[in-house]
Amino acid sequence: MTSMLLFYQIQLCHRFKQAQMAAETIPEALRSLLDSDDVHFKHKTLTLGKLARFIEAGADQLSVISDFDHTLTPAIDEDGNPCAVTHQVFGDALKLPDITQKSNQDKIAAYSKESTGSDKLKMLEAWWRRAHDSVVAQGITQEEFIDRTRKTGIRLRHQAAALLRSLSMADVPTLIFSAGISNAISQMLDIELDPIPETIHIVGNEMIFDESNRLTAFKEPLLHAFNKNASVIEKSSPILSDISSRPNLLVLGDSMGDLTMEKGLGKERENTLRIGFLNGQMDKLSQFLGGFDIVIANDQTVHIPFAIATTIISSSIMN
Numbered sequence: 001m002t003s004m005l006l007f008y009q010i011q012l013c014h015r016f017k018q019a020q021m022a023a024e025t026i027p028e029a030l031r032s033l034l035d036s037d038d039v040h041f042k043h044k045t046l047t048l049g050k051l052a053r054f055i056e057a058g059a060d061q062l063s064v065i066s067d068f069d070h071t072l073t074p075a076i077d078e079d080g081n082p083c084a085v086t087h088q089v090f091g092d093a094l095k096l097p098d099i100t101q102k103s104n105q106d107k108i109a110a111y112s113k114e115s116t117g118s119d120k121l122k123m124l125e126a127w128w129r130r131a132h133d134s135v136v137a138q139g140i141t142q143e144e145f146i147d148r149t150r151k152t153g154i155r156l157r158h159q160a161a162a163l164l165r166s167l168s169m170a171d172v173p174t175l176i177f178s179a180g181i182s183n184a185i186s187q188m189l190d191i192e193l194d195p196i197p198e199t200i201h202i203v204g205n206e207m208i209f210d211e212s213n214r215l216t217a218f219k220e221p222l223l224h225a226f227n228k229n230a231s232v233i234e235k236s237s238p239i240l241s242d243i244s245s246r247p248n249l250l251v252l253g254d255s256m257g258d259l260t261m262e263k264g265l266g267k268e269r270e271n272t273l274r275i276g277f278l279n280g281q282m283d284k285l286s287q288f289l290g291g292f293d294i295v296i297a298n299d300q301t302v303h304i305p306f307a308i309a310t311t312i313i314s315s316s317i318m319n
């Protein structure tokens with residue numbers, strides 16, 4: 001064994017022991033939640049060690065980035081039926097004749113394993129642009145949009161409003177980052193949080209209405225599953241500096257694409273705690289564990305992220 005390898009192993013052993021000791025400082029109530037059979041880790045001790053550091057650092061050092069569709073909203077309802085995402089506010093609009101068979105083939109191809117890099121991006125972007133164009137062509141008014149959003153029945157997961165409120169009360173900068181429709185997210189959160197606190201920023205596909213309240217376009221850049229990362233956010237946006245100034249970042253998502261949300265912020269993996277919801281599809285567990293530190297299965301609430309956030313916040317209050 002070379003001395004270099006030996007040195008590496010000693011370092012690893014030391015890191016593991018430190019994590020083990022830190023993990024023991026996590027409050028028992030949170031520990032037992034994380035011991036559930038539906039909560040999965042690739043490296044449990046190291047992740048608990050990271051979580052313990054987040055708790056010790058407190059709310060002042062924390063920022064949050066969360067996906068919206070099927071992360072802050074449930075993916076499956078009580079009867080096992082899939083829940084709507086924000087684009088479904090348009091209902092059949094996404095099935096209009098302008099969305100040709102060719103476009104739909106592009107979308108399917110974009111998600112296929114065979115497509116790579118720039119091909120995927122081009123195909124998916126082409127599909128979304130056609131979809132958005134078809135929505136604009138309908139000439140929907142703002143009032144109609146508000147009514148449709150209400151009727152879609154999209155709702156937050158249990159405790160999601162409490163999670164957002166707690167983060168806001170502790171002044172934790174929170175970015176809701178979505179490839180969905182930001183207007184629908186704002187409308188929902190405005191009702192749920194009454195009003196949306198200043199610490200919560202929403203970035204998504206934003207609809208532009210003219211002076212007669214008619215939809216004329218979607219704001220650029222177009223956001224989709226493969227380009228949802230910090231580089232598409234305006235450099236002058238205060239949320240970027242708010243998040244960058246806090247060392248610890250909590251990321252919530254429900255797809256592998258959500259793992260790139262913090263890309264461009266220069267965060268170290270050591271300072272990023274990624275929590276993923278595995279909404280069914282247990283065959284994807286090992287893939288999810290390759291990216292998320294904690295994977296929560298069979299749970300349509302935000303019970304665990306709420307417990308983690310409130311434990312971090314409480315530690316600030318006690319210190």
Ligand SMILES: [Mg+2]
Binds near residue numbers: 068069071
């Ligand atoms: Mg999602």
